[in-house]
Each structure stands twice: as structure tokens, then as C-alpha cells.
Amino acid sequence: MTIFLTGLPSAGKSTIANVLQVRILEGGGRGVTLLDGDLVRKHLSAGLGFSKEDREQNVHRIGFVAAQVTKHRGVAICAQIAPYDAPRKAVRAMVEAYGGFLLVHVATPVEVCEARDGKGLYARARAGMMPAFTGVSDPYEPPADADIVVDTTRCTSEEAAESILEHLRSEGYLREGDNRAH
């Protein structure tokens, strides 16, 4: 199974992904591969930039790995901006050849992302120093095909993760009773 979190920079994707990883590992029985932005850029996509083509290539590689993890009955959790619709759909198709795919839109409004941004990246983008920064100087196509939309202005990361786990249980991907809050 693959859980793919998409959203703006600082939307809270990585935090939710980390909570999900811990909760699924606590449930036991399934290994988890976390494909987070920085890790992917290091291990799969060094040298790629932030053009539309390079972003698409980056998401495609994540999809390839997530599909293999899914094939071998692991859980892949991807936390990526993944701003374009077409490559997200391509990843869904690659993964669904082997198992379940859950697209989660972490739909935190840009103002909230910007207020939270600890690294000051939004400020640099507003100052024109980052020419391809999603949400400021580069587009984000909100997914119309999200399986879950998470609004982190109305819930904590733990609650967001719990709603995702609940969805997975209701769809039969996790057994009832697994991964409950302790």
C-alpha cells in the first residue's frame, strides 16, 4: 500500500508522514518505507531541479519505488509537494498495479503554511529569491482525486494521521484494532 501526501511547502506533510510511520510500525506486521522530500532528493533525484519536467521526473521516481514497496507488501509513505496532477495520476496507476493507493491532500492554506515556515523559505520566495517556489512563484494544482483532504488548521498532525488510519481501516488495508492510539 502507498500513502501519498501532497501539499504546499510547510503544509505539514512530513510531520503527518512521521506520525503515520510510527503508528503503522506500532501496529506491527508491516514494514514502512518513508519517501520524504529530502531523502528522495538525496537518494533518487540528486541533480534534478525544480522545473516542471524535473518535478515530474522526481515524482515518477518516487512512484517507481513506492510501487515496488507496495508489490512486496510493505507500506510506502510519500511526503512530497508533487504540485502537478498528471504525475500524481501516473504514480497512482503505477502503484495500483500492485496494491492500494491513497492520495492525501494536506490542504493547509498558503497563509498558514507561510506563517509556520520555520526556514524562511516563503519570505525568500516573496523577495524574488526563489524563482520556482510552489505556492508563491510556481503553481500548485489541487488534486480533484484526493482520497482524503486534511485541514491542519482544524486538527493536529496526530488527528490528521488518525483520520488517515481510520480511512485505511475502513477500506480494509489495516485491520480493525491495529494502530489504535495507545
Added chain:
Amino acid sequence: MTIFLTGLPSAGKSTIANVLQVRILEGGGRGVTLLDGDLVRKHLSAGLGFSKEDREQNVHRIGFVAAQVTKHRGVAICAQIAPYDAPRKAVRAMVEAYGGFLLVHVATPVEVCEARDGKGLYARARAGMMPAFTGVSDPYEPPADADIVVDTTRCTSEEAAESILEHLRSEGYLREGDNRAH
């Protein structure tokens, strides 16, 4: 578990890898991810060339994926020239964090590879048209740490695959009786 076949172009790596894949799938119970040269260049390493750095990056990415497959209890079969020792050792370390790693040197002599080469690549390299062609215009570092050395001038691909499977059985990675020739 990961089986990594290294050797010169046209050494017979892909053929052996394909036989291995079929035999392991026939044995049942374990999924296989085949990471063959062309597939990897398409899904993971588009844009990389054949410099030492790019070859190293390419092998590193394969290692990352093979490690994830191994983590989730699948079998990764890699068929790559992988001419440099250091990245091969790095892949071994990445994979052994999760499971078994078997380095197979497909040690077909360059004269035999050249005679077999259906695509005429060696001839083009000899003519100076391929500036980084392993075995002609680019180095190959034979592994001193190969777990098995296969000489395809003295056995068929099926026999080579069988000797690899026999080794895996003797090391406990495959059960006795699995993957026997039918």
C-alpha cells in the same frame, strides 16, 4: 534479499537475471523486482550519463531501491555493469542493513562479450565512437568480494542461474526443494 550481477557489457547478466527471476517466481512465496540496466535508466536515472560520478550515482539509486525491496522481504535482482568497486560496496552495505546481499561476478572475458555483442556496441567503441564504453574505453574493476563468480564460457545461463540458486539454498535464503529445475 538482493542478487547483484556485475560484469562487462554483453557478459550475459540480463539473461541470467531473467532466468533467476523465472525460477524464483516458480518457487513461489517471494516477489521479485528486476532492476535491469535499461529499466533503471528509464525509471531512476534518466539524465545520468556514463562518467564515473554518474555511474556511481546510478548504482547508488539501484542500491537504494534494492535495499527497500530487501527490507520488505522481496527479492531484488540487479543486472548492471557497475564497473567500480566503491559503489558496489556501498550497495552491499545499504542492502545488508535489511537482509542478504549476493554479489555475482559474471566474469565473461571481454573477447567473448565482444564476439556475442548483438548490438555492435563493442565495434562502435573500438572505432572510437563510444568514449566511455566499459571494457574498451572505460575501466572495469573486477570485484575481489564476489560471493560467486560465473564463467559463461563454460556453462549455459540456466546452469549459471542454477549455481546461484544452489548457493542461496546453501546459505539459507531459499528453502531446499524450492526453485528446482522442473
